[in-house]
Amino acid sequence: GGNVYFQAVENLDTLIDFAGKHHWHAQNGQPGSGNNKHGANGRDLVIPVPPGTLIYDVDFDLLLKDLSEVGLKVRICRGGRGGKGNKAFATSTNQTPRYAEPGKKGQERNIQLELKLIADVGLVGMPNAGKSTLISRCSAARPKIADYPFTTIEPVLGIVELSDFRRFVMADIPGLIEGAHNGAGLGYEFLKHIERTRIIVHILDIMPTVGSDAVENYYGIRHELEQYNGRDAKIYKVKASRDERTFEGTIIVDVERNLPVFGHQKS
Missing domain, CATH: 3.40.50.300 (P-loop containing nucleotide triphosphate hydrolases)
Known part of the structure; x- marks a missing residue:
């Protein structure tokens, strides 16, 4: 699955876009296909925020990153790992098993955003x-x-x-x-x-x-x-x-x- 990032960008100066929106998730990884092909990775989600945004882990009361300058970027959640396809479980007596390992769930976090204005x-x-x-x-x-x-x-x-x-x-x-x-x-x-x-x-x-x-x-x-x-x-x-x-x-x-x-x- 894709990762979730926050990145400080120009032309944003408030967190108003986050009002009422409480969940973000990156794209899921895709399932594999025939001929032993791996499934496609999920696309990363990059969430734009104003410079001066502080990102906290609510559960641990921990400051994860201070995005004090335009361009700074931090990964908040790592995407899940894909599981093994059925080919990995083939044996001499069962060349096409009907079992595949499910992928691992991606990381979840409760995040709090705080904005400290940057002004001259x-x-x-x-x-x-x-x-x-x-x-x-x-x-x-x-x-x-x-x-x-x-x-x-x-x-x-x-x-x-x-x-x-x-x-x-x-x-x-x-x-x-x-x-x-x-x-x-x-x-x-x-x-x-x-x-x-x-x-x-x-x-x-x-x-x-x-x-x-x-x-x-x-x-x-x-x-x-x-x-x-x-x-x-x-x-x-x-x-x-x-x-x-x-x-x-x-x-x-x-x-x-x-x-x-x-x-x-x-x-």
């Missing part, structure tokens, strides 16, 4: 800080945007086209809250997507809602990132999400004075 730039920040607005201005991505927290509940990818024909991938990570590194507010589900981003851009609302403070919000998000996987501050950038012309200069100065890395600019 990951946008992080408090809920409703302006991440979705930024990615919608820079790319063709059209995330849901509204004036209330947790509008984005799934990561959104956008392709940013540059004038010199280069481009990069930007990811809008849903809003983080205190305790995200311990799973608060689906924090782990969101934080895992920043592991493979080359640069983290922290979108900071310098005039947050009543009862919230921009500087405290900055350090709160920074703390969650460091507690989760210790991201290096050197690849960390900050951007204000409001037009500074609408606020008094003292507010901008106060934020700059309290943040070690900050660059404010118009949205």
Whole structure:
């Protein structure tokens, strides 16, 4: 029988095609025929997945493969071995026995797929800080945007086209809250997507809602990132999400004075 493989391919960025589909199997091997001919082998099944897909064996709680790059491929199940034909059991007194050995059953596995997005730039920040607005201005991505927290509940990818024909991938990570590194507010589900981003851009609302403070919000998000996987501050950038012309200069100065890395600019 054929083998079953998973392979990371281009032009896929979600696992949505697997929703509702729970079984995959390669082609069975074919039976032998006359004149002592072997049956044809079954065709392999190659299942395409997005780069960044992790494949787990559910029964053993084991990571089988991290398909982190396009082209990586892993065999998940080995096809069964063909049995011996009746010719193998011929004797001097029975040249055409009516018995043939059945083939061995192929391997079976319970698999779990997990996708960690691969992006050049990951946008992080408090809920409703302006991440979705930024990615919608820079790319063709059209995330849901509204004036209330947790509008984005799934990561959104956008392709940013540059004038010199280069481009990069930007990811809008849903809003983080205190305790995200311990799973608060689906924090782990969101934080895992920043592991493979080359640069983290922290979108900071310098005039947050009543009862919230921009500087405290900055350090709160920074703390969650460091507690989760210790991201290096050197690849960390900050951007204000409001037009500074609408606020008094003292507010901008106060934020700059309290943040070690900050660059404010118009949205």
